[in-house]
Amino acid sequence: MTGKRLFGTNGVRGITGADMTPTLALSIGLALGSMRIGSIAVGRDTRTSGPALCSAVKAGLLATGCDVTDCGILPTPALQYLVKEHFDAGAMITASHNPPEYNGVKVIEPDGTEMGDEETIRLEAKILDERVPLSPWNATGREVHASHLVREYTDAVVKKFPAGIGDGITVAVDPGCGAACATTPEILTRLGCRVVTLNSQMDGTFPGRLPEPSPEGLRPLGNLVRSTGAALGIAHDGDADRAVFLDENGEFIEENQEFGLIANQVCRDRKGTVVMPVSTSRLVEEIARRNGCDVQYTPVGSIYVARAMRALEAAHKPVAFGGEGNGGLIYPDHQYCRDGGMTAAMMIAILAREQSTVSDLVAALPTFHLIKEKIRGADPSAMIRNLCTAFAGDHLDRTDGIRINRKESWALIRPSGTEPLVRVIVESPDQKIAQAFFDEIMKKIDPS
Ligand code: MG
Numbered sequence: 001m002t003g004k005r006l007f008g009t010n011g012v013r014g015i016t017g018a019d020m021t022p023t024l025a026l027s028i029g030l031a032l033g034s035m036r037i038g039s040i041a042v043g044r045d046t047r048t049s050g051p052a053l054c055s056a057v058k059a060g061l062l063a064t065g066c067d068v069t070d071c072g073i074l075p076t077p078a079l080q081y082l083v084k085e086h087f088d089a090g091a092m093i094t095a096s097h098n099p100p101e102y103n104g105v106k107v108i109e110p111d112g113t114e115m116g117d118e119e120t121i122r123l124e125a126k127i128l129d130e131r132v133p134l135s136p137w138n139a140t141g142r143e144v145h146a147s148h149l150v151r152e153y154t155d156a157v158v159k160k161f162p163a164g165i166g167d168g169i170t171v172a173v174d175p176g177c178g179a180a181c182a183t184t185p186e187i188l189t190r191l192g193c194r195v196v197t198l199n200s201q202m203d204g205t206f207p208g209r210l211p212e213p214s215p216e217g218l219r220p221l222g223n224l225v226r227s228t229g230a231a232l233g234i235a236h237d238g239d240a241d242r243a244v245f246l247d248e249n250g251e252f253i254e255e256n257q258e259f260g261l262i263a264n265q266v267c268r269d270r271k272g273t274v275v276m277p278v279s280t281s282r283l284v285e286e287i288a289r290r291n292g293c294d295v296q297y298t299p300v301g302s303i304y305v306a307r308a309m310r311a312l313e314a315a316h317k318p319v320a321f322g323g324e325g326n327g328g329l330i331y332p333d334h335q336y337c338r339d340g341g342m343t344a345a346m347m348i349a350i351l352a353r354e355q356s357t358v359s360d361l362v363a364a365l366p367t368f369h370l371i372k373e374k375i376r377g378a379d380p381s382a383m384i385r386n387l388c389t390a391f392a393g394d395h396l397d398r399t400d401g402i403r404i405n406r407k408e409s410w411a412l413i414r415p416s417g418t419e420p421l422v423r424v425i426v427e428s429p430d431q432k433i434a435q436a437f438f439d440e441i442m443k444k445i446d447p448s
Pocket of ligand 1: 096237240
């Protein structure tokens with residue numbers, strides 16, 4: 001996003017010892033401490049570099065006079081929940097779904113959302129300025145350890161559902177040796193499920209699979225689903241703000257279908273706007289409208305979804321649901337951030353309500369054909385400009401890149417933030433229409 005130099009859409013990330021160092025973590029702690037004087041919660045995922053980086057962030061916070069509560073290893077949404085309930089800000093040491101050598105910091109605002117662009121630019125200026133005022137000896141912060149606080153988060157999720165809702169349901173859970181080891185098996189057990197697990201020991205070397213819950217990495221979970229007769233397989237990314245699912249046959253459920261399935265459940269009980277990025281399948285819009293909800297599109301990035309949902313709430317407009325088509329879903333009656341533990345519990349509620357298999361529920365969703373491509377070109381913004389001219393007669397949405405909306409199809413073309421290429425997504429219920437539209441874009445894009 002324009003103006004940010006260190007932070008991406010979800011905090012600072014980099015390779016440990018190269019771009020992500022204790023020195024940078026200390027600067028982040030100092031900068032955050034000087035901006036949000038008060039009581040700050042810190043937490044981390046299971047990465048091996050977590051203790052060193054977390055200690056450095058804490059040193060900065062304490063030196064600027066903030067009191068620090070170290071919540072230990074817990075999911076990002078658990079820390080976000082605790083910050084919303086008790087603290088003036090938070091810092092989560094995590095690289096989410098990135099490989100083990102990465103780590104980073106996500107900064108959490110008092111309302112539990114990730115820090116937005118404007119405040120992040122202010123924070124970066126302080127990090128780069130390096131002249132943060134330090135507290136004298138008698139005004140430095142105090143540190144307490146409170147790894148028991150994570151229980152407040154699991155309690156909050158469990159309380160959203162009727163007691164015993166998971167009775168008779170076997171689920172196979174793969175937290176990927178990440179932060180959800182501490183929470184999701186417990187949540188599901190307390191809902192009444194019989195829980196079998198894989199990769200449920202915390203281990204920052206990630207010996208079972210990479211933190212990204214990909215279909216390939218989840219093959220052993222598929223085997224566990226089949227061998228135990230589980231109704232469902234559940235997996236998380238490293239910090240468990242996302243959850244993905246396997247059906248009772250161990251087959252991966254594409255994340256837009258997951259979004260649609262859960263939107264169908266949530267929107268039956270809660271009316272209002274469903275908020276999602278422009279990259280989301282039209283499946284979700286169709287399901288929202290079927291349930292009497294409307295939709296709002298945002299730029300790509302969960303923080304834009306969360307902030308748009310907060311803005312609707314502030315304007316006293318009903319907000320039903322939100323999320324991204326990557327398993328990161330946001331429940332406004334719980335908190336305004338992606339929550340993998342809540343999403344896991346919600347799937348149990350769907351199974352209990354529908355009395356149907358997961359594969360049948362997925363098969364009942366409307367079908368859409370999606371084409372995704374990366375197109376290389378020296379000047380991505382010129383490619384976007386060409387398309388704006390070429391498709392001027394269509395209905396264009398410029399929320400993020402260019403989205404071309406047609407009755408039977410849509411396309412999104414966005415420049416990459418880091419490489420000389422544009423990403424193209426085309427979708428239609430009809431495969432031939434999707435292919436023809438994609439070919440039309442290729443002709444007009446001029447990748448010169
Ligand atoms: Mg994540």
